[in-house]
Amino acid sequence: MTTLFDTGVSLFFLIKEEVADSIGVRRLDIFDNDTSIVFNGVKLPMEEGILDSVEIADFKFYNIPVGIYKFDPISNIPDSLVNHNHERKESLEYFSNSMSIVMGYPAMFLMGKIIVDFENNVLSFPDDSLIQTNNNIEPNLFAYTTALFTRLYINDIPFTAHVDFGSTSYMQIHSSFYEKNKCKIPVKSVADKKPLNISMIHNTWLNIPYEIPENPILKFNSKIVLAKEDNVIEIYSLSGQSVPGTFDGHIGYPFFRNLGKKILLDFDNMRIDIIE
Incomplete structure (x- = not known):
């Protein structure tokens, strides 16, 4: 099925x-x-x-x-x-x-381990012997309460992100995180912004007021992530959409698809790694 x-x-x-x-x-x-x-x-x-x-x-x-x-x-x-x-x-x-x-x-x-092949829309489950992993590298994937998280950086500011492959959003920044760090995260003063509507299984929010960061620099696994033109980062209040107080925002399926052709979700060593 x-x-x-x-x-x-x-x-x-x-x-x-x-x-x-x-x-x-x-x-x-x-x-x-x-x-x-x-x-x-x-x-x-x-x-x-x-x-x-x-x-x-x-x-x-x-x-x-x-x-x-x-x-x-x-x-x-x-x-x-x-x-x-x-x-x-x-x-x-x-x-x-x-x-x-x-x-x-x-x-x-x-x-244990899952390879996500974005190019061919395939999931595979490799044998440990076929995957070279360095067990000395620190984990970058964490489970807390009922959610998965990872750590990245926006303009060199540590950012704890909820890992949500079911989300079609590239990246969403909670307004509370932005307020604490807005001196380091400039936003576009004039932006041609489309209406932001968010639908989840329990509610829908229409015409959400939001901001867009001005040329943010994202880093994941110590590497700069270059976002495509249609990869919009949105800053708004995530209240009601998530467990309050547990993280700084979301990263969805488009974020991971943008990392490379294939990524490894390694739940044995609690890591997300780019294969190619």
Whole structure:
């Protein structure tokens, strides 16, 4: 089955109710009729279950806890963002269908090492003997509470970023981080800014006021990251979109795609490395 690969999901797997029932996911006993979870302060209809076994490439795992969701992940997106935009509508429908099964980062941990080949849109799971790793290099990937983080630098300022492969944004800087460091992060005084609308499974924010840094210098793994013209860095308040107080912003799928043709997610040594 097609599975969405999302480091921003803290469950082993997130499965649509109809799919969970069709593959025989065992639902756990419900206490106090509570069939919901709280996501960033918002209750969403979901149950917990157990997947007897799952096979991914050469891996087979047993008794995996999963979340069973009962809502349309794009239901909160207003019609005004979809109507008269056929391409966007098709994209959202594809996303909704892709979310039938979502693999979260706890399942990725079980696999050890994952190579993401952006050029060919392929995930592979290499044998340790085929990957040369230096165990003396310090980790640059960290798990805290229910999220993954990494460290990079913007204008030589340390920046703790939430690693979210499920995000289509290149980089988002929390306004609180910017306020503490704005003397070192100039913003464009005049910028042709498109409207910023953010949709997540629990809410949608429209016409968010934001700023764009002026020629920021990004460093990751001690190397300068050259952003492409369409890789926009946005500064705005991330309140309501994330666990408060835990990090300085997000980096999404476009950020990692821009790093190189292939990257290694090494959960054995807790590192993100560029292969080529």
